[in-house]
Amino acid sequence: MKLGIVFALISAGLFGASTPLAKLLLGAVDPWMMAGLLYLGAGAGLAAVHLSRAALRLPAVEAPLRQTDLPWLALVILAGGVLGPLLLMFGLARTDGASASLLLNLEGVATMAIAWIAFRENVDRRLLLGALAILAGAALLSWQGRATLDLGTVLIAGACLCWGIDNNLTRKLSSADPVQIAMLKGLIAGTINLVIALGHGAAFPSAGAVAAAAVVGFFGYGVSLALFVLALRHLGTARTGAYFSLAPFVGAVRRPEGDRGILARRHLHLGLALCRL
Template sequence: MSVTHSHLWPGVPLALASAVLFGASAPLSKLLIGSVDPWLLAGILYLGAGLGLVLVHGGRTALGLEGVEAPLRQCDAPWLAAVILFGGLLGPLLLMLGLSRTSAASGSLLLNLEGLATMGIAWLVFRENVDRRLLLGAAAILAGAVMLSWSGEGARLDLGGLLIAGACLCWGIDNNLTRKLSSADPVQIAMLKGLVAGTINLVLALSVGAALPGGGLIAAGAVVGFLGVGVSLVMFMLALRHLGAARTGAYFSLAPFIGAVLAVLLFRETVTAQLVLAGALMGLGLWLHLAERHEHEHVHEVLEHEHAHVHDDHHRHHHDGLVSEPHSHWHRHEPMRHKHPHYPDLHHRHEHEMRNH
């Protein structure tokens, strides 16, 4: 029995859209950074993301759509706390401490370690399947990101560099732990992460002497945060649901290139050979990932969980009466053996040996 839609949909478009929004937030934040303290701006961005998603959540509830996604459960609390700790608090804090102790060029170069950390943890710790094509594609994307941020200085592994590397490790852990929550409502998760992390960063920045900017700058930062952090994070979590952490992390690594292209348009920067070569490497990596066809006979064990779904080959349970799709409820998967293209999504997290498919 085969699925009725492409295995690329909707995970790949969601991951790429997340990268576009996050990549665009960097040059847009650059327009604000001269007028707003960097730590304070981080708080405004996250708080803007959280408050914006509060409005989205409220509007969704008013329209009666809150039942489409699975709510957070009490058992999700430890994972959510860890995600907020690593991704919303430790990551930004280590980044700012690191940037204050190393050059901007070195910091930019070291930030590419986030993609490497995300993929490495997914493959080595959580045992997501990988083959040589994926490794080569990930290497090409990361090489393009390194090329994009290379200034001739290299990455200095001084204290500042080590702190930035620590921030990237925190975000790599965050991305993989978020996969544990990917069946739950992404708007609710991103909303809580933005509100908690944004409030704490804002309070800490103000406590060390940062001054609040004018209302216009705060509003601009909040809008950038809503789109570049909030909506981007929701799309990232939806992509995790369909692709797993390693592949989502690889697609998300395109964000620096997207930000660089937008910077060319916003600041009329020169299109350099460095940018063109980085784009070619990232394009090669993207093609290698899009051309992946992971297909083999596999067994689904009995599984019970809750998430948004439609009735397809993996969801053949019955309902009393008519239901709209997609919908969410606790359901049971009976054992099944079949063959079709798939990613390590919610229903395909079986183990593999490393091989070409």
């Protein structure tokens, strides 16, 4: 179990760091194009790892994907590889990076809720209380003194819902090779998003921007996903989602100002503490 916690925390750290970095690149890259480049970077990097293992003739330690896994993989790619990053990129374009990073706590809440309601996974009282505290903190961060939420917040919440679905469906594949899962997800989802972006007239960015997005995607989406799959084996979906809720704090590079920001952070820290017990 301790090994699963380590996998989940490293996965969270890598993904959390990718959010503000992607935000920096959005000034020069179309959101749809960015979603494609991030996942293509993840897929291409892991493909290199996969081919290196074969070239060195290293013994296989993981079971390959089976034909019966393909429908689950297709749903994972659609929810987590196409819709999730697309909604996040458009949400980031309308929200500052720190607040967006903290709003990604909703992914952990969505993961736990779906695991409990749809897949009947055991979720104890501490996890539920933690999820409610996280949700309260995210709501405080997103409220700007208006009765309605801004579009950027709604889009990021939609991305978190997609990834919550993705995380639960990925549990069905967790016995297979995590590198192969993340590689296929990256290559297929990245290609789909890139084709759509070009079809909508998005300009192809500079070589420097492409390289930067590829590196962010490899670590923040590819390596992170492979480690997340390994964590699922040891911890289950709900508890892995709880540990993964640390990701937004890595991406929140500055503190929100004022009493509302301080109170929101207290809610988020309380929620994470309860989930980690």
